[in-house]
Amino acid sequence: MAKRITNRNEDYSQWYLDVVKEAKLAEHSPVRGCMVIRPNGFSLWENMKAALDKMFKDTGHENAYFPLFIPKSFLSKEAQHVEGFAKECAVITHSRLKSVEGGVEVDPESKLDEELIVRPTSETIIWDSYRNWIQSYRDLPILINQWANVVRWEMRTRLFLRTMEFLWQEGHTAHATEDEAVEETLRMLDVYKTFAEEYMAMPVKTGVKTASERFAGAVNTYCIEALMQDGKALQAGTSHFLGQNFARAFDVKFQDTDGEHKYVWATSWGVSTRLIGGLIMTHSDDNGLVLPPKLAPIQVVVVPIYRNDEQRTEVLEYAKPIIDELEDKGVSVKLDDRENQQPGYKFAEHEAAGIPLRIAVGPRDVKNGKLELARRDTLDKNIIDKDGAVDHIVDLLDTIQSDLFNAAKERTANQTTEVETYDEFLEKIEEGGFIYAHWDGTEETEARIKEETKATIRLIPIEGKSEPGKCMITGKDSTQKVLFARSY
Numbered sequence: 001m002a003k004r005i006t007n008r009n010e011d012y013s014q015w016y017l018d019v020v021k022e023a024k025l026a027e028h029s030p031v032r033g034c035m036v037i038r039p040n041g042f043s044l045w046e047n048m049k050a051a052l053d054k055m056f057k058d059t060g061h062e063n064a065y066f067p068l069f070i071p072k073s074f075l076s077k078e079a080q081h082v083e084g085f086a087k088e089c090a091v092i093t094h095s096r097l098k099s100v101e102g103g104v105e106v107d108p109e110s111k112l113d114e115e116l117i118v119r120p121t122s123e124t125i126i127w128d129s130y131r132n133w134i135q136s137y138r139d140l141p142i143l144i145n146q147w148a149n150v151v152r153w154e155m156r157t158r159l160f161l162r163t164m165e166f167l168w169q170e171g172h173t174a175h176a177t178e179d180e181a182v183e184e185t186l187r188m189l190d191v192y193k194t195f196a197e198e199y200m201a202m203p204v205k206t207g208v209k210t211a212s213e214r215f216a217g218a219v220n221t222y223c224i225e226a227l228m229q230d231g232k233a234l235q236a237g238t239s240h241f242l243g244q245n246f247a248r249a250f251d252v253k254f255q256d257t258d259g260e261h262k263y264v265w266a267t268s269w270g271v272s273t274r275l276i277g278g279l280i281m282t283h284s285d286d287n288g289l290v291l292p293p294k295l296a297p298i299q300v301v302v303v304p305i306y307r308n309d310e311q312r313t314e315v316l317e318y319a320k321p322i323i324d325e326l327e328d329k330g331v332s333v334k335l336d337d338r339e340n341q342q343p344g345y346k347f348a349e350h351e352a353a354g355i356p357l358r359i360a361v362g363p364r365d366v367k368n369g370k371l372e373l374a375r376r377d378t379l380d381k382n383i384i385d386k387d388g389a390v391d392h393i394v395d396l397l398d399t400i401q402s403d404l405f406n407a408a409k410e411r412t413a414n415q416t417t418e419v420e421t422y423d424e425f426l427e428k429i430e431e432g433g434f435i436y437a438h439w440d441g442t443e444e445t446e447a448r449i450k451e452e453t454k455a456t457i458r459l460i461p462i463e464g465k466s467e468p469g470k471c472m473i474t475g476k477d478s479t480q481k482v483l484f485a486r487s488y
Contacts (some may be wrong), residue, residue: 001383004018004021004022005018005019005286005288005352006018006288007286008229008230008285008286012229012230013158015286016158016277016280016281017158017159017285018446019280019288019289019352020041020159020280022162022288022289022352022353022354023040023041023288023352023353023354024038024039024045025037025040025041025042025159025276025280025289026038026041026159026160027039027159028159028349029294029445030081031164031165032157032164033153033154033157033163033164034163034164034165035159035160035163035165037167037273037339038210040297040353041160041276043297044276044279044291044295044296044297045167045273045276046297047252047295047296047297048195048199048200048275048276048295049147050167051199051294051295052169052195052271053117053147053169053365055191055195056145056169056171056191059143059188059191060143060188061143061144061171061173062143062144062145062220063144063145063146063147064144064145064146064193064483065146065147065456066122066126066129066146066148067119067125068118068119068148068149069092069116069117069118069119070116070117070119070122070124070125071114071116071117071125072091072114072115072116072117072119073114074124074125074128075117075124077124077204077249077250078123078217078245078246078249080125080216080217080245081123081124081216081217081245081246081249082216082388083216084215084216084217085120085121085152086323087153088120088152088153088154089117089118089120089153089165090117090118090151090153091115091117091118091384092112092115092116092117092118093112093115093118093444094107094108094110094111094112095110095112096110100368100467105145107153117157118151119148119150119151120150120151120152121150121170121219121270122146122148122170122172123172123242123246123268124246124249124250126144126146126172127246127249127250127252127266128171128250129248130142130172130174130250130252130264131250131251131252133175134252134253134254134264135254135255135256137176137253137254137255137256137257138452139176139254140175140176140254140264141173141174141175141176141184142172142173142174143171143173143184144171144172144173144467145170145171145172146168146169146170146171146172147167147168147169148167148168148170149165149166149167149168149296150165150166150168150170151164151165152164152166152317154223158277158488159277160273160274160276160277160280161234161274161277161349161488162274162488163273166272166273166274167272167273168270168271168272168273169270169271169272170268170269170270171188171267171268171269171270172266172267172268173266173267173268174247174248174252174264174266175264175265175266175267176254176256176262176264176265177265178243178265180265181241181242181243181265181266181267182241184241184267185220185222185239185241185267185269186222186239188239188267188269189206189222189223189224189237189269190206192204192224192237192239192269192271193206193238194272195358196224196226196236196237197405198273198294199292199294199295200278200279200282200292200295201227201282201283201292201294201402201404201405201408202226202236202278202279202282202283202405202408203227203403203405203408203409203412204224204225204236205224205225205226205434205458205459205461205483206222206223206224206225206228206459206461206462207222207223207225207458207460207461207462207482208220208221208222208223208459208460208462209221209222209223209238209457209459209460210443210457210460211443212443212446212447213456213457214240215238215240215268217242217245217246218240218241218242218243218245218268219242219243219245220239220240220242221236221238221239221240221241221402222239222241222462223235223236223237223238223239223459224236224237224238225414225434225458225459225485226278226282226412226435227411227415227416227433227485228278228281228282228409228488229282230281230432231415231431231432231433231486232432232485232486232487232488233434233458233485233486233487233488234274234277234281234356234487234488235357235458235488236271236274236275236278237269237270237271237275238269238270239267239268239269240267240268240269241267242265242266242267242268243265243266244263244264244265244266245266246266246454247263247264247265247266248263252264257307270274272354273402275437277488279291279292282408283301283377283404284354284406287351287379288351288352288353288354289352289353289354290354290376290377290404291354291355291356291376292356292400292401292404292405293356293357293397293398293400293401294401296332296354296355296356297332297402298332298333298334298353298355299321299331299332299333299355299356299357300326300331300332300333300334300339300355300356300357300358300359300393300397301333301334301335301336301350301355301357301358301359302319302322302323302333302334302335302336302358302359302361303336303343303346303347303350303358303359303360303361304319304335304336304337304362305343305360305361305362305363306362311362311363312337314363315361315362315363315365315366316335318335318361318365318366318386319359319361322359322371322386322389323335325390326393326394328389329390329394331393331394331397334355336350338466343360347360347374350376351376354376355376356375356376356377356397357373357374357375357376357393357396357397357400358373358374358376359371359372359373359374359393360372360374365386369385369386369387370383370384370386371383371384371385371386371389373393373396375396375400377400377403377404377407377451377473378402378403403451412434415431415433415434416433416434416435416436417433417434417435417436418435418437418481419435419436419437419472420437420469420472421472422437422472422473424472425437425449425453425472426453429430429453429455429484429486431457432483432485432486433485434458434483434484435455435483435484435485436465436481436482436483437480437481437482437484438469438470438471438472438478438480438481438482438485439457439471439472439473439478439481440473440474440477440478441478442474443473445471445473448473449473449484452465453486454486455484455485455486456484456485456486456487457482457483457484458483458484458485458487459482459483460480460482460483461481461482461483463482465480465481465482466479466480467480467481468480469481
């Protein structure tokens with residue numbers, strides 16, 4: 001199984017695709033740029049979704065659903081928004097087909113009076129609803145989240161990381177004051193950071209995007225950025241302070257306590273199935289997928305080893321109480337008792353699928369009161385006593401979770417540098433990783449760096465880098481260093 005996976009050092013892009021394939025996460029579909037998410041991949045997304053959904057609800061949000069189709073006129077109401085998404089929109093112009101000899105064609109008589117856009121994001125149609133929902137300060141805040149799919153007409157795609165259709169969640173909130181909206185924006189940024197680090201075991205940097213990189217229609221875009229094993233950055237989540245832009249565009253006002261009618265303040269925020277790509281590239285190795293236990297659909301797989309029916313019965317009776325106890329403690333366990341596959345094949349298959357822990361049980365283990373444990377992250381194997389094994393396994397899953405985070409954190413730290421000059425920057429950017437450097441704050445300098453190095457400003461740190469200096473290119477004054485990297 002492992003031989004089907006390209007070595008990361010030989011071809012990182014192909015390694016990534018091989019991991020996705022061998023772990024049976026997803027595959028390309030007949031529709032260019034779209035993917036089929038297989039059960040292994042979708043169950044991983046379901047676990048991500050469940051954890052995030054609880055975090056959203058714990059912070060006061062409710063789920064709702066809005067139409068997939070958006071009238072074209074809605075997008076034209078907010079100028080920056082339509083400009084940002086105009087080149088990515090899929091447009092529906094007709095409502096039906098008609099039969100012709102040899103197939104079907106678009107019925108020219110079914111042309112729509114107004115074209116519909118397949119949602120690239122839902123701000124416009126949601127704010128049209130909010131106009132009807134909001135009359136008074138008593139109606140605020142509105143804290144809504146939507147789990148949905150979106151379509152963005154991408155030309156260059158890669159499974160999970162960038163596809164024309166993808167799954168995501170999008171939060172859309174309305175507030176009476178600017179301070180409340182900014183607080184919400186930062187709260188959700190922190191939710192994403194907590195999820196990335198505590199569930200995905202993926203360390204992230206947080207900060208605000210530059211004007212050229214912010215979301216179309218936002219006043220400020222905040223983000224979490226993670227560093228992949230190849231030294232490229234991945235934008236893993238965004239939280240936007242929208243100011244009153246969409247409220248003004250859709251005339252959403254409320255009557256305040258002073259009797260005045262005021263425009264509401266807004267936020268939006270989202271993460272997508274791109275997180276699965278980030279998870280793969282943060283932890284996986286040349287043997288396949290590596291999953292943190294908190295998100296793994298199957299946390300422990302039990303592989304019985306036997307040569308005849310008598311041994312099979314003996315081994316399964318020995319393993320069953322362990323499986324039951326683990327499940328009682330909330331551990332997801334799979335018993336792989338397929339008789340048409342050899343244990344070695346099963347081991348390789350589960351390794352490629354990233355299952356955090358494997359238990360092998362054979363007649364000798366039954367006789368000696370033992371179990372063989374194999375960690376997916378380190379590939380270490382240990383023989384342990386059956387007595388006390390369940391508590392040991394539960395603790396070991398916690399250890400694997402923290403070890404994965406610490407390993408990724410150390411790797412990120414080792415690939416993060418600070419430079420003072422452009423010559424240093426040019427040298428370091430070829431090595432990959434995060435680079436902190438002074439920037440003069442102009443779009444001209446930002447564009448020059450991107451053109452000459454393919455590196456972008458991933459974020460302006462919210463705190464921690466407030467040190468005066470000189471821009472590494474122009475020598476102009478700079479109040480703080482910003483974070484650069486090449487990215488996905």
